[in-house]
Amino acid sequence: MISTAHRRRAAALPVAERRRRIIEATLPLLLEHGTDLTTRQIADAAGIAEGTIFRAFPDKESVIDAVIEAAFDPTPFEAALDSIDASAPLETRLEVAVELLQRRVERLGELMTAAGRVGPPTDPDRRPPTSLGALERVIAPDAAQLRIDPPTCARLLRGLTFASTHPAFATDGPETPAAIVAVLLDGVRC
Amino acid sequence: MISTAHRRRAAALPVAERRRRIIEATLPLLLEHGTDLTTRQIADAAGIAEGTIFRAFPDKESVIDAVIEAAFDPTPFEAALDSIDASAPLETRLEVAVELLQRRVERLGELMTAAGRVGPPTDPDRRPPTSLGALERVIAPDAAQLRIDPPTCARLLRGLTFASTHPAFATDGPETPAAIVAVLLDGVRC
Amino acid sequence: MISTAHRRRAAALPVAERRRRIIEATLPLLLEHGTDLTTRQIADAAGIAEGTIFRAFPDKESVIDAVIEAAFDPTPFEAALDSIDASAPLETRLEVAVELLQRRVERLGELMTAAGRVGPPTDPDRRPPTSLGALERVIAPDAAQLRIDPPTCARLLRGLTFASTHPAFATDGPETPAAIVAVLLDGVRC
Amino acid sequence: MISTAHRRRAAALPVAERRRRIIEATLPLLLEHGTDLTTRQIADAAGIAEGTIFRAFPDKESVIDAVIEAAFDPTPFEAALDSIDASAPLETRLEVAVELLQRRVERLGELMTAAGRVGPPTDPDRRPPTSLGALERVIAPDAAQLRIDPPTCARLLRGLTFASTHPAFATDGPETPAAIVAVLLDGVRC
DNA sequence: GATGAATGAGGTTTCATTCAT
DNA sequence: AATGAATGAAACCTCATTCAT
Numbered sequence: 001m002i003s004t005a006h007r008r009r010a011a012a013l014p015v016a017e018r019r020r021r022i023i024e025a026t027l028p029l030l031l032e033h034g035t036d037l038t039t040r041q042i043a044d045a046a047g048i049a050e051g052t053i054f055r056a057f058p059d060k061e062s063v064i065d066a067v068i069e070a071a072f073d074p075t076p077f078e079a080a081l082d083s084i085d086a087s088a089p090l091e092t093r094l095e096v097a098v099e100l101l102q103r104r105v106e107r108l109g110e111l112m113t114a115a116g117r118v119g120p121p122t123d124p125d126r127r128p129p130t131s132l133g134a135l136e137r138v139i140a141p142d143a144a145q146l147r148i149d150p151p152t153c154a155r156l157l158r159g160l161t162f163a164s165t166h167p168a169f170a171t172d173g174p175e176t177p178a179a180i181v182a183v184l185l186d187g188v189r190c
Numbered sequence: 191m192i193s194t195a196h197r198r199r200a201a202a203l204p205v206a207e208r209r210r211r212i213i214e215a216t217l218p219l220l221l222e223h224g225t226d227l228t229t230r231q232i233a234d235a236a237g238i239a240e241g242t243i244f245r246a247f248p249d250k251e252s253v254i255d256a257v258i259e260a261a262f263d264p265t266p267f268e269a270a271l272d273s274i275d276a277s278a279p280l281e282t283r284l285e286v287a288v289e290l291l292q293r294r295v296e297r298l299g300e301l302m303t304a305a306g307r308v309g310p311p312t313d314p315d316r317r318p319p320t321s322l323g324a325l326e327r328v329i330a331p332d333a334a335q336l337r338i339d340p341p342t343c344a345r346l347l348r349g350l351t352f353a354s355t356h357p358a359f360a361t362d363g364p365e366t367p368a369a370i371v372a373v374l375l376d377g378v379r380c
Numbered sequence: 381m382i383s384t385a386h387r388r389r390a391a392a393l394p395v396a397e398r399r400r401r402i403i404e405a406t407l408p409l410l411l412e413h414g415t416d417l418t419t420r421q422i423a424d425a426a427g428i429a430e431g432t433i434f435r436a437f438p439d440k441e442s443v444i445d446a447v448i449e450a451a452f453d454p455t456p457f458e459a460a461l462d463s464i465d466a467s468a469p470l471e472t473r474l475e476v477a478v479e480l481l482q483r484r485v486e487r488l489g490e491l492m493t494a495a496g497r498v499g500p501p502t503d504p505d506r507r508p509p510t511s512l513g514a515l516e517r518v519i520a521p522d523a524a525q526l527r528i529d530p531p532t533c534a535r536l537l538r539g540l541t542f543a544s545t546h547p548a549f550a551t552d553g554p555e556t557p558a559a560i561v562a563v564l565l566d567g568v569r570c
Numbered sequence: 571m572i573s574t575a576h577r578r579r580a581a582a583l584p585v586a587e588r589r590r591r592i593i594e595a596t597l598p599l600l601l602e603h604g605t606d607l608t609t610r611q612i613a614d615a616a617g618i619a620e621g622t623i624f625r626a627f628p629d630k631e632s633v634i635d636a637v638i639e640a641a642f643d644p645t646p647f648e649a650a651l652d653s654i655d656a657s658a659p660l661e662t663r664l665e666v667a668v669e670l671l672q673r674r675v676e677r678l679g680e681l682m683t684a685a686g687r688v689g690p691p692t693d694p695d696r697r698p699p700t701s702l703g704a705l706e707r708v709i710a711p712d713a714a715q716l717r718i719d720p721p722t723c724a725r726l727l728r729g730l731t732f733a734s735t736h737p738a739f740a741t742d743g744p745e746t747p748a749a750i751v752a753v754l755l756d757g758v759r760c
Numbered sequence: 761g762a763t764g765a766a767t768g769a770g771g772t773t774t775c776a777t778t779c780a781t
Numbered sequence: 782a783a784t785g786a787a788t789g790a791a792a793c794c795t796c797a798t799t800c801a802t
Contacts, residue, residue, distance in 0.1 A: 018765095034306035035225045039793060049767045054794065105359075110308050112358045116224045118303050119357045152373055159349030162359065167309040168302045169295075169352065183342055204782095229776060239784040241778080250776065394761095414686045415605045419797060429763040431799080440797065485739075490688055492738045496604035498683050499737040527717075532753055539729030542739065547688045548678060549732065563722055588786095609772060619788045624773065 018056045019066065022046050026067050027111075034114040037064075064115050071111050074131060077104050081134035090142040091181060094157065097138045098177035101158065102165045106174070109166050132158060157184050208246045209256065212236050216257050217301075224304040227254075254305050261301050262310045264321055267294050271324035280332040281371060284347065287328045288367035291348065292355045296364070299356050322348060347374050398436045399446065402426045406447050407491075414494040417444075444495050451491050452500045454511055457484050461514035470522040471561060474537065477518045478557035481538065482545045486554070489546050512538060537564050588626045589636065592616050596637050597681075604684040607634075634685050641681050644701060647674050651704035660712040661751060664727065667708045668747035671728065672735045676744070679736050702728060727754050 025046035029037050039060055043050040057063045077100065084096050112119070135154040143150050160183060165174040215235035219227050229250055233240040247253045267290065274286050302308065325344040333340050350373060355364040405425035409417050419440055423430040437443045457480065464476050492498065515534040523530050540563060545554040595616035599607050609630055613620040627633045647670065654666050682689070705724040713720050730753060735744040 036306075038791085040791095050793090051768065051795080052766055055765070060793070108358060113303050113308050114306060116303060116306050118300060148376065152376065155353070155373060156346055156350060159351070159353040160346060161349070162356070163345070163349040163352035166352070166356065168298060183345055186338065186342060228774085233785095240776090241785065242783055244777070245782075418795085423764095430797090431764065432762055434798070435761075488738060493683050493686060493688050496606075496684060496686050498680050528756065532756060535733070535753055536726055536730060539731070539733040540726060541729070542733040542736070543725070543729040546732070546736065548682045549675075563725060566718065566722065585786095608770085610770095620772090621774080621789060622787055625786065630772065 015056060018048075018052070022048075022053060022056055022063060023067050023070050026063055027071065030064060030067055030114050031110055032114075035116050068111060068115055068117060071108060078131065078134040081138055084138055086141055090139075090145060091185065093138050094181045094184070095177040097135060098157065098161050098180050101135070101161045102174055102177065105162055105165045106167065109168070113168070153184070157181075160184060205246065208238075208242075212238075212243060212246055212253060213256050213260050216253055217261065220254060220257055220304050221300055222304075225306050254307075258301060258305055258307060258310060261298060268321065268324040271328055274328055276331055280329070280335060281375065283328050284371045284374070285367040287325060288347065288351050288370050291325075291351045292364055292367065295352055295355045296357070299358075303357075343374070347371075350374055395436065398428075398432075402428075402433060402436055402443060403446050403450050406443055407451065410444060410447055410494050411490055412494075415496050448491060448495055448497060448500060451488060458511065458514040461518055464518055466521055470519070470525060471565065473518050474561045474564070475557040477515060478537065478541050478560050481515070481541045482554055482557065485542055485545045486547070489548075493547075533564070537561075540564060585626060588618075588622070592618075592623060592626055592633060593637050593640050596633055597641065600634060600637055600684050601680055602684075605686050638681060638685055638687060641678060648701065648704040651708055654708055656711055660709070660715060661755065663708050664751045664754070665747040667705060668727065668731050668750050671705070671731045672744055672747065675732055675735045676737065679738070683738070723754070727751075730754060 026042050080100050084093050132154045136150045139150040160180050164170050216232050270290050274283050322344045326340045329340040350370050354360050460480050464473050512534045516530045519530040540560050544550050596612050650670050654663050702724045706720045709720040730750050734740050
């Protein structure tokens, strides 16, 4: 009931901006410390007081949810796939795609694991985190070179990348994009 | 006449047995409660006193490590693959293999997530958890039917299964083994 | 022409008014939430900002003190006793008096309890909260009917009422004024 | 999840004994600090670790409940009244009784207030905290001296004592037992 | 003067670990 | 060797109070 005085004060920020900064500061902490992450660490990393976290979020759990929510947004990932130079040879394009996919798999895989979640926040109308559409669009221009259709090819490529990248299974670290693409094209090129 | 070796073994066994029981009791708790798992729960499930845990393991962390260690043992998984009826048609054999693989991916994926670990305990000379060897052996008898060699085929199959099963990415639940095998064989069968 | 005194009063009034509103808004909150009362609740109930409380009062403690201070003011209670119709029979007059007293005992009892205070704010020259004077004046006109003098009678009546009303002791709820008056008059009427 | 070592240990005590000691240690703290009482203070006063409180009680609230529960036990109070020397003159006996009553009123009144409770723990078949029976038994031997029956006399005495003792109303401190008894006997003695 | 976001001290409670029995 | 009560560090969260706007 009896409290004491305090010292400084940071400038008041719009709520959305506060939230964004907390999320940004929490992501690496979550990856490094998993659930052991403390509110003290979040506050320090975000450069705010511990109590301020609870103005922007109802509790620690919500902060973690928001971090995952943000990480699962597929927009930047798909945009990156779509911006691959279509004039490059298929092999090159696929290697770039695999590298992007690997980064996403690693990041999300580690994040979910660290957060102790088994999947993304349940939101029925959310697109899957590694939707195949953008990957198909990378393949499509060279469909004639392949013995299988682009959707199947996209699935195979995603599967190969996934299995040889996910930290729980690729125990010696991920394979190189070139190696993964080689395995695929050896199998399916005409 | 009781040999020293015998006595030593007799004395040693209970310790190993104790560890085994603790590990066995902890696995389902870890899957259910994740990091929130308490030593009290372990003790209750194992039917021992809380303090006794610390005679078998230096700390709680080590118990969890041991649980994961045990779960990652590929022996029973590979044995199951090797015992698939070689006289069945390729398609059937692969479906069984995919189902076994799915179970392993799910189980280990959930376990790692629950434990907040990003990979198996780091042990350099450990075989990878889903070594492709046994899978290749399932494929090998029908190599002639395929346009690609068994190792590559095994990798593709593992990749497909993995990506369409792991909970973080197969957001609508795993696909059926038949569907996965169909995708593969459509692509690579002569 | 505006005098300094006038200006001073004009400036001063809002402060007193602000205090009054805060006190008014806090009373029911204090009764309902006791010590758990927060400055946030006070601010909301008073329709002001949290910080504004601290312009009118040095700290939360002082707000509560002021609420109790105000509640202990015996003026309205004594005025009510004095306005009892003197032409009614003694019995009736006493019943009304007991009812007023019960309300005061209940209200102040609850308030002190809620506030976690064991008595009114210590102010040496404060009149006691249930001064007997007004109660004596209710009795006095019929002194001849009684075997004991009005001051003693007033004390007995106050005591009876108090003990059969205070929530910590009247565990089955307060007795009716009629019952209390009957006990007294049975004992002391000629 | 990661914890450190600790130092000493007090001997394990029967649960009931632990509870008793905590209650005993908490009573004066509750009277002095009211609800602001901290678990740290309780632990220090009881000479145990903070965590040990929570082996004996589910939470802080329960400790306070238990303290009040214990204080409301009327047995020792009634036993004290019953052990008053029946051969002493009525006046003397009553003064002793009033003093016992005052102590009880003060103690329970302050306790309830400090605890922020408006009454004793709700237990339907609990005897009232100041049951009049024992007080009547003090009066009964001299019933012939009085113009009113012992039950009424007991009620008047309890009321007088109560109103002139309870801290919220007897603002100048309690009156002496002699004065209270005098007021009563002046009114009701033959 | 009023506002309300920011602050951070401090409260309650949990639980891994120790060690007397 | 096993037990489980005791321990106390540390976590999350609340909220009185401050002060930039």
